[in-house]
Amino acid sequence: MRTVLYNLAHARAGDKGDRCNIGLIARRPEFYPVLVREVTADRVKHLFGDWCKGPVERFELPNLEALNFVLHGALDGGALASLRLDTQGKTYGFALLRLEVEIPEGLTVDPLI
């Protein structure tokens, strides 16, 4: 079965220079392994396409049931120079939550969206 990532996780994004980081947090502990399996750095890089010029790194925080993504070159030169509407990439967490992911049989997900 597939669902949109928004139903499994919430996110907060921020900026450091031309890097955007997105903290992705499982809504329930049993969702964390799904995030680890489904939301790979490659998929995130592919999702952001041309809007992320550099590599995407992924870090695991199992204690917090969360992943941290660092998107290099993702802010059009950084918040201070960016021509984009969202200069700091603060809404990019919501962009990530659009991703469609596969969930295992028997895992109950409340559809929020």
Added chain:
Amino acid sequence: MPQPFRIAGASGFWGDRNDALLDQVRGGPIDVVMLDYLAEVTMSILRMKMMRNPNQGYAGDFLKALDPALHDIVERRIKVVTNAGGMNPRACAQAVIELARKKGIPGLRVGLVTGDDILGQLDSLAARGIALENLDTGGSFSTIRERVLSANAYLGSEPIAEALRAGAQIVVTGRCTDSALALGPLLARYDWAPHDWNRRAAGIVAGHLLECGGQGSGGNFAGAWEQVPDLANLGYPIAEVEESGEFIVTKHSGLGGLVTPAVLKEQLLYEIGDPRAYVTPDVVADFTSIRLEDLGANRVRVFGIRGMPAPEQLKVSVSYQDGWRNAVALTFVWPHALERARASERLLRARCEKRGLEIDEIHVDLIGVSGAHGPLAPAPREEPNEVLFRMAIRTRDRESAKRFGEEIAPLVLSGVPGAASGLLSGRPEESVIVNYWPTLVPRDAVRASVEVLES
């Protein structure tokens, strides 16, 4: 059981709510309030203000926040620690003394931390063979040297602790790490050993949870935003820190907001890189070691934090002039709003060419359709009722940036139909781009200095 040491956050950036300080001071017992005012962009804005007036260059909002709260702060012996000093901490500290005099408060001791401003040392650092290359891109410093506006090292918590030990009730710094505003008071309170990396890391994590004000207690919470009570009276977060370094994050019970593990997780992950190594001048904190326990009633226990030795080098934030930008916008209505927005883009590009504008980069947002997320946003399923067309440019040539702003209003009469111009107020003006250049210097290149002034 000894009382824990209670640190309250009351500002997350320059522009935050000025009444949060009074709320924290009056809402219940606290020992220290920390107020963060500095973002990457802030120092360069403050530098430009100071160039126009040597008595400016600090976050004046701090004085506005302090004014109604100062009597309570003095009466309750609450310590206040802030980096509101920005580019000009001395002027900020003197303004605090002045405020105390005006309010008839004698004997107020204000600690002043300076030494972060290394703008005057850049050439001597270069002479020592310190490259100052861009930490992110590896770029050579010589490419920006002539356009540098400011250079500030991130100081750590020791100077803040020193000022508090010397009897300061209010401590004003320039550029220090945001989290040092929590660790500094903790070191003054608990005298943790210099190599007690775990407890220092705990202090940094507490600071990280408080440094963004309301974001640590339900503000901007994406998890279940509709369940956060009373954001209009948001109680900013408070850390109750024990001597062991363990702490509980909470908020005053009479105010709004929400403190749960999910809220703290969002803030822990905010603006970090590799969570195994959160680097500060005081300690390298391992964010993967952090454990949270929900105690209920807006109380979350934070424990298990590990730290590693402080780095040999200090981070420096350099700002430099990097050209000009301008942006124009018009709203197009149904039908064919998107097509008419795209036609306007072609039209504006042709006008820029005809007028000979030198433009390095053009960016177009179709707000209502793909404005915030560009190519990530799927195409709309139905024809939109309206689209806000926005076109932004970057250029080295100020005159071109200025003249670009003259091209939007004529589109109402000489462009494609169906444009509402309500967002236009006169001609959009060009603004200077001040960019950010992170770099490293050896620790010994930066000497913090501490003094205590008295009203």
